[in-house]
Amino acid sequence: MAQAVRIGIAGLGTVGQGVVSIIQQHSALLAARHAPIEIAAVSMRDRSKARKVSLEGIRIEDDALALADASDVDIVLELIGGEDGIARQLVERSIAQGKHVVTANKALIAHHGDALVAHAETQGVVLAFEAAVAGGIPILSTLRHGTCANQISRISGILNGTCNFILTTMEQEGRDFDDVLNEAEALGYLEADPALDIDGIDTAHKVAILAALAFGTRLDYAGVDCEGIRNVTLRDMHYAAEFGYRIKLLGMASFDGRYLHQSVRPTLVPLSAPLAGVSGAFNAVQLHGDAVGDVTLEGRGAGAGPTASAVLADVMAIARGERPQPFGMAVGALIQADRSAGALQKSAYYLRLNVRDEPGVLAEITRIFANEHISVRAITQHEIMPDNTVQVVVSTHHTDDTSMRAAMSALSALPVNANPPICLGISEGE
């Protein structure tokens, strides 16, 4: 039997307790899978908090940084969170002390991943973060192992369970965004700062990490074009359904060998596409490789069990003696991609205008599309509303982002608008 690997767990919240629980329940299984694991120490901010797991026989530190210095710890698990502060200090110090680090912290990796991994490389240790993206879905190990012989051209997914829960509940129960948001908050589904979830920031962190690993490009979190779900309405869900689509918050990245395009935005997905069927708190990721074609992975994106499962997958790989490269190649080999210019980003679009019911409105709208050389697929004027306005729904053929922004700007300036126009992407149904 292999020698036990000794871990120190920083942070004993939901995920930390999940890790302790699995190790305590599955010690024989982990040992048989060639990775006996021993919890040497844990650190927590508040010892008095009630916890669901027994810590008998485990050393407790008040200061997380003590784990970085502990001589009986081989791998430090950073489960504190936050892109800076103590989480970052702990990871840096652990690496400096020659310890492997496993983290579930997407914000930290999205912002500082290149530098941290470079530091880990010089120290000859592993920095692993499977749990940072899509919880229990093993997408990082899939990119590193399963599809590593492929040139990946696109990766997209539903990467935030809270947003997907909100959108699914709105659609299934016919309830407004604010209403369901309040329920999600009451259920404890939201981050301390709800903007991380609903403004798409959490998804953007994950997109940046996925892109780096999928394409071998340097992390570029700042380059993610990001829009959340605050403006998604039931009305748009209904119209989307009429077209045969469902609205999902999609994170997407594509790379053509030079230009990297990364976005987060509410998108119409065809009902027949695998991503359309992903409901509630589930996540899914879809990639396209030149040899393998489309591969889709679906599973739980958050929660104690799924996230702890992913954390331990990394711990066990290290325990088995594997030394995975976090981005699938040396940091120095990652390409500095150009950010895709708007003129190169093409998508079909869904637009909805709420305008006063006046003669010539449709002519004004269609003239704007014509001016921007945007090819309209369909335009529908819906029944008149009680306030004497009408809903005009437009779907376009493939259009570049620059033209669409210009059109949106012109449409927004129309004096007949009763409300600002809405613009959502339409996915090809990959």
Add this chain to the structure above:
Amino acid sequence: MAQAVRIGIAGLGTVGQGVVSIIQQHSALLAARHAPIEIAAVSMRDRSKARKVSLEGIRIEDDALALADASDVDIVLELIGGEDGIARQLVERSIAQGKHVVTANKALIAHHGDALVAHAETQGVVLAFEAAVAGGIPILSTLRHGTCANQISRISGILNGTCNFILTTMEQEGRDFDDVLNEAEALGYLEADPALDIDGIDTAHKVAILAALAFGTRLDYAGVDCEGIRNVTLRDMHYAAEFGYRIKLLGMASFDGRYLHQSVRPTLVPLSAPLAGVSGAFNAVQLHGDAVGDVTLEGRGAGAGPTASAVLADVMAIARGERPQPFGMAVGALIQADRSAGALQKSAYYLRLNVRDEPGVLAEITRIFANEHISVRAITQHEIMPDNTVQVVVSTHHTDDTSMRAAMSALSALPVNANPPICLGISEGE
């Protein structure tokens, strides 16, 4: 840069050519991913066959066994196929000569995997077979890496693209089994021996391999309860759709810590379940882990690109210095599970009887269910047929296999049968 790993490719059919093509196209990518690969030699039965790839500069052997003996080969790729014969000889000899082996051969592994892996262990080499199960879907590396901290209780999937193509085409185009089978044959979708596909044998090979890796149990191919798709009719597809189900050929394995249950059979899957949406030549695998919950992977199950992608995933892991254990643990640590007795296997069932339209028929049928203590969920007698028979469709609540077999035996003996009764499983919709 790491030293190039040198491979010898035995068999230059579709998959072998796919491997050559990826290596030639992606040499820089593979090198950046820390696994430069060099093709030292290939072997083929017939040099005169036209091939889509250039073999310039590559040594060609007529005898595959020469690769096992070649001093310039580090990894032998067995892409010949067949559970015995030259494929098995090559794998055994390569291992004996201290070479790593990568194979796409599910029949070989399902029948001889334990012995071959034990041999590889004593020789200190890797035997890897990601491509043997579900083509481009990285299910084996997911079980070995992504979900390795879980106790897996169930794994199921659509594992044969040819059967799934036939079922999907029957349903979508309203065509009979024999008709679509002929088309599949003309398209070259069928194995040389079509029984391997349509009688479920290929799926059973994959189920046995998945079960061993998922549960840590010894391979038990002979223990797979196997039924193919020859008896699936359009009529049953229609009735299934009325219930909200779709018929899929499901491979399934479950393990409760003692009893192993493995089966292949046409099964009614709820239309809302991820597996119901898997169409055409696609494969999908779903597993349930105690920490991670349900995880579903979908992708192409066959073809040059997807299969070669999986073969190279194994090659690159070895090239990076990883030494994965084929079954996730040492062969000696695998549990000898008991085969699940029929009384322990529970499922809901769909039955269809085609009987003469006589008084008392429904009473006779329901009496048989009552005798076997089978709880009927619904029973429907459909409109009378031109031949004066009726179709009686029954769905049951959870029932054990032994009772259902007894009921089927009694139902088959009814003198009113116009045709033998049909019995299919109903999936819970996991």
